[in-house]
Amino acid sequence: MGVGKRKKAPITRDGSKSNSLSSKKTKEIINKFHQLLKRRNITTDEKVQRQIDEEIESLGGMQAYQHASTLGQSATRGGDSSHVFIAWLQELRVREKLQRGDKMSLLEIGALKPDNYSNQRSFIDTELIDLRSNHPDIVEQDFLQRPLPASDLHCKDAISASLVLNFVPTPTDRGLFLLRLNTFLKHHGYLFMVLPAPCVTNSRYLTRDRFVQMLQSVGFTLLREKIGDANKGARLAYWLLQKAGQVDIDKQEYGKKKVLKQGSNLNNFCILL
Numbered sequence: 001m002g003v004g005k006r007k008k009a010p011i012t013r014d015g016s017k018s019n020s021l022s023s024k025k026t027k028e029i030i031n032k033f034h035q036l037l038k039r040r041n042i043t044t045d046e047k048v049q050r051q052i053d054e055e056i057e058s059l060g061g062m063q064a065y066q067h068a069s070t071l072g073q074s075a076t077r078g079g080d081s082s083h084v085f086i087a088w089l090q091e092l093r094v095r096e097k098l099q100r101g102d103k104m105s106l107l108e109i110g111a112l113k114p115d116n117y118s119n120q121r122s123f124i125d126t127e128l129i130d131l132r133s134n135h136p137d138i139v140e141q142d143f144l145q146r147p148l149p150a151s152d153l154h155c156k157d158a159i160s161a162s163l164v165l166n167f168v169p170t171p172t173d174r175g176l177f178l179l180r181l182n183t184f185l186k187h188h189g190y191l192f193m194v195l196p197a198p199c200v201t202n203s204r205y206l207t208r209d210r211f212v213q214m215l216q217s218v219g220f221t222l223l224r225e226k227i228g229d230a231n232k233g234a235r236l237a238y239w240l241l242q243k244a245g246q247v248d249i250d251k252q253e254y255g256k257k258k259v260l261k262q263g264s265n266l267n268n269f270c271i272l273l
């Protein structure tokens with residue numbers, strides 16, 4: 001499936017990459033990249049774009065960003081988020097409900113590593129995509145450009161979008177991303193979504209309730225939720241949703257930015273449908 005199936009050598013083969021970045025340094029690199037990519041996306045000035053591109057290159061390019069993100073999900077730093085998804089699937093007894101010999105098809109969007117679900121191979125078949133592939137098993141593909149499924153048979157039983165939506169540069173594309181999640185899932189399919197918790201706890205334009213309402217309006221029902229408490233060092237928010245309802249978007253409500261919180265230390269994370 002998909003355009004531009006370019007497979008690349010694993011990033012881990014690059015001996016020059018150190019695995020010993022501190023947790024603080026890792027976060028700094030990731031934040032710096034997010035800031036640069038955001039600025040790159042906003043500006044239409046070609047000179048500024050070139051300067052930002054040079055700055056990104058001087059930091060080691062997207063490879064360095066992905067390397068930092070991979071370290072961020074290493075087991076010593078809490079591991080990747082797939083264990084939360086698997087635990088929820090177990091609670092819902094999804095494996096037991098599969099027909100004998102059947103597997104659940106899973107699309108992992110933004111798959112930095114090829115093996116997040118390798119322990120679950122007996123009941124999960126994965127398709128892994130990322131804007132930039134680190135490994136031959138990860139197809140290089142922009143989810144926003146992924147060709148639409150020809151029929152329901154080509155849709156997935158589950159999609160994981162862990163720390164990807166916050167990477168999508170514009171509020172409108174984030175809305176499109178949510179709609180596409182619905183398009184690529186079978187009816188009753190599962191959506192596992194992870195965001196940095198401040199996207200919904202500390203944004204001027206988005207609250208947890210509004211995010212869940214938006215997901216409902218693109219056809220999802222909330223099954224599980226876990227929102228990290230920043231005061232206790234938990235930085236992520238996790239949701240498990242199921243494609244169950246109709247797409248019914250209130251454009252008046254969700255089509256334009258609405259200030260929901262006032263304050264100087266808030267972020268501007270926003271989604272428009």
Ligand SMILES: C[S@@+](CC[C@H](N)C(=O)[O-])C[C@H]1O[C@@H](n2cnc3c(N)ncnc32)[C@H](O)[C@@H]1O
Nearest residue numbers: 069073110112130131132142143144162163167
């Ligand atoms: C912060 S990393 C998250 C990796 C991993 N899923 C995790 O939870 O730690 C974000 C990844 O999403 C990828 N990504 C961002 N936008 C994407 C898109 N539109 N389609 C596919 N991958 C995307 C980036 O290239 C990057 O590798």
